[in-house]
């Protein structure tokens with residue numbers, strides 16, 4: 001149980017570099033491991049989820065050294081992974097599970113994947129079904145973990161994703177690297193493209209994009225790389241929203257990744273009228289910027305609909321919080337995927353924000369929110385429900401109330417942002 005900082009009259013101030021991007025960090029371990037040579041990754045996110053990915057590859061014979069946020073990986077090549085001597089523990093990480101299920105489908109050894117209680121409730125048919133069409137031999141437990149992946153011969157596929165999911169897309173791409181010919185994956189909506197971008201860094205023209213079709217060239221040569229992980233926009237988002245909502249705030253978040261498949265939260269803030277500026281933009285394959293945010297007293301309500309959901313999927317609890325301070329009625333729809341995250345985030349967001357008397361209603365696919373600045377603490381025992389993003393959203397919400405509130409399950413925050421409370425304290429002091 002943690003006592004949260006409340007009613008911050010002085011605001012948030014100063015510069016901060018948030019830790020490396022979680023999605024890019026996972027992929028850096030995966031692609032470095034199956035490349036030839038030694039890769040160096042700087043500003044790696046050493047959070048619980050990324051450690052689950054590291055441990056899985058160590059179990060499969062890859063030498064990985066982590067020193068603070070510096071990662072060194074001695075790659076074994078596309079065909080060099082070894083049979084693990086234990087079950088592979090995916091911990092709490094959906095990304096590790098889905099991406100590895102694709103890669104492991106094409107190995108000549110069997111793997112057993114397990115996870116914690118939350119991960120064991122999350123759907124895995126979304127990967128086992130398309131991978132089975134490609135020749136994978138996967139046994140799930142009624143569509144969930146534990147999962148056994150037997151040796152398989154992967155055939156090329158042309159697959160249209162039924163849901164917008166970067167994890168499912170990436171699972172198929174990683175299996176397709178070992179297929180007998182080139183594959184095509186078709187996305188219904190654009191989702192984060194880090195797997196594609198990074199594959200083209202480690203290899204030459206491994207991925208080609210043609211509209212919503214992604215062509216995966218099989219059996220590529222992947223070579224070790226030296227690269228920097230940008231700051232995680234999904235982590236920076238907590239402070240962007242805090243600085244927008246807390247009077248007197250002015251912060252600059254340095255070197256944040258602004259890949260266009262991730263910046264839905266910036267679009268929302270700008271549409272709502274928040275004072276947000278991008279400074280010092282870089283234009284590499286994973287572009288970055290410093291993001292300056294200043295307190296904004298009057299926010300417009302917002303309607304977020306299906307097409308833009310994947311661009312801000314992990315930030316939607318924060319969008320709900322922003323909307324709850326706006327002048328009017330907001331809707332977030334087309335977001336049923338939130339029900340399949342670490343918790344059912346539609347349910348947990350509504351349950352927890354209602355404790356602060358926020359006028360938020362659960363929809364089957366999102367939220368309906370009446371904005372107001374008159375919050376009252378109806379129940380001071382907030383709960384992350386073991387979900388890192390819910391925990392951090394509540395820590396931001398707590399800055400706006402004037403009665404003491406406590407957070408249960410704050411440990412979950414180390415899944416993606418172990419330094420979160422230190423960084424919040426630094427900006428608040």
Ligand SMILES: O=C(O)C1=C[C@@H](OP(=O)(O)O)[C@@H](O)[C@H](O)C1
Nearest residue numbers: 023095164165166167168313314
């Ligand atoms: O590919 C990734 O790194 C991720 C994709 C998203 O999940 P889905 O693909 O299930 O939408 C996101 O919610 C998750 O935090 C990370």
Ligand SMILES: C=C(OP(=O)(O)O)C(=O)O
Nearest residue numbers: 092093094095314341389
């Ligand atoms: C959904 C998330 O991660 P994962 O799917 O990897 O568990 C998240 O980080 O919000």
